[in-house]
Amino acid sequence: MDITSILINLIAFVVAIGILVTVHEFGHFWVARKMGVKVLRFSVGFGKPLWIKKAGIDQTEYVIASIPLGGYVKMLDEREGEVAEHELDRAFNRKSVWRRFAVVAAGPLFNFLFAIVAYYLIYLGGVTGIKPVIGEVSNPSVAYSAGIREMDTILSVNGIDTPSWGKARFTLLAEAVGSESITLKVQSIDLQIHEKTIDISNLGLLKEEQTDLIGDLGLSTWWPDTPTIVNQVISGGAAQVAGLLVGDEIVALEGELIRNGRQWVKLIRANAGVLLNLKILRDKRYLNLKLTPAHKEEKGKIFGFIGVSTLSKIPEEIRLEMEITEQYGPIEALGEALDKTWRMSWLTLKVIGQLIVGEASVKNLSGPITIARYAGISARIGLEQFVGFLAIISISLGVLNLLPIPLLDGGHLFYYLIEMVKRSPVSETTELVGQKIGMVLLFGLMSIAIYNDLLRLVE
Secondary structure, eight states, X not given: OOHHHHHHHHHHHHHHHHHHHHHHHHHHHHHHHHTTOOEEEEEEEEEEEEEEEEXXXXXXXXXXXXXXXXXXXXXXXXXXXXXXXXGGGGOGGGSOHHHHHHHHHHHHHHHHHHHHHHHHHHHHHOEEEEOOBBOOOOSSSHHHHTTOOTTOEEEEETTEEOOSHHHHHHHHHHHHTTOSEEEEEEEOTTSOEEEEEEEOTTSOTTTSOOOOHHHHHTOOBOOOOXXXXXXXXXXXXXXXXXXXXXXXXXXXXXXXXXXXXHHHHHHHHTTTTOXXXXXXXXXXXXXXXXXXXXXXXXXXXXXXXXXXXEEOOOOHHHHHHHEEEEOOOHHHHHHHHHHHHHHHHHHHHHHHHHHHTTSSOGGGOOOHHHHHHHHHHHHHHOHHHHHHHHHHHHHHHHHHXXXXXXXXXXXXXXXXHHHHHHSSOOOHHHHHHHHHHHHHHXXXXXXXXXXXXXXXXXX
């Protein structure tokens, strides 16, 4: 990864975390003020303050601190310092349990609200995608066994409409986690509509780090037959050794005609260390070359690699036919935003549940390095993708903060629920023990997530 990419990732990460932390803490801040609690400090970030400004009747300190990995709202509280007698009624600890509950719950709820607004704007502006037309179906595979065939178009997953591959991919994942089967409604090439139930009970979803659910099902996206043209040859790679040049058109490999770039990549990956006969078209002349893909290891698997990239240009008429835009009016967009936020939240909870019971691997946990990488990728693609990325992370923060773990908002809310039942606060000893347990849990989770990040960097 070059220095430019690292800088973009870092900047995008700081911007993303800054926005989401501000949203979360503003939830606490705004509701605290509404509940009559005096706010002493609103800080984005931890550590040494880089910028401080006092404002308002209460001279609240607004702070930007040096470590952009969180934030906090400091409220007037007798447990944290002496409170003047005339301000006792504005101390957080003096408020009713219902008011304290509202203040603490507001942070995660504002994260969900942010996601709803983000998705609303995205759907209002329109989301461009491609129709979910299925390409080659692996045989054997669970999809093939269910009767899914090439050129089928996915109309819905478990009754949820999927007008684009983006919606289909998300819905497949959301419906597959924790399920034994999923039902696809597909339209075949002869325009007949069928329902196909795919048995995923033995798929081992999330048992290892999940990277390609579509591939695990045996599916692929359809790709038109287009010339495969070499547009980059890496110095010293197998492609250069074989004599491939930029501008060469790949015609056939071992006598098999190359229909598109995806087929070409699949064949190369499947033939590591094998001497292959390659036919190309160069300057209107056919040439035969000898090509031996090098060995490359990824996640314990060996595949072929030749050090070349290719370009397959899709004809404009096919692109227009396959392209689809999901755009909704003001009311419909709100419904879609609420639905997407709910489904993403429920998916996050299901994955957490799978992790707890051991049905999912901890390799699926990601830390700040991975988040920074995807922040950079989405920022480079465009504003729509970056806003969508922010919505996903905001939902994750909302869900995680509602977990009943001490030190998190959910831990405090759990204590307040106990207080509502027993009509008295939990003891200081209980809170202290809970804080220690919470610190161990959070430190352990963060350590695993960062370890996974580092493994992904070196793979």
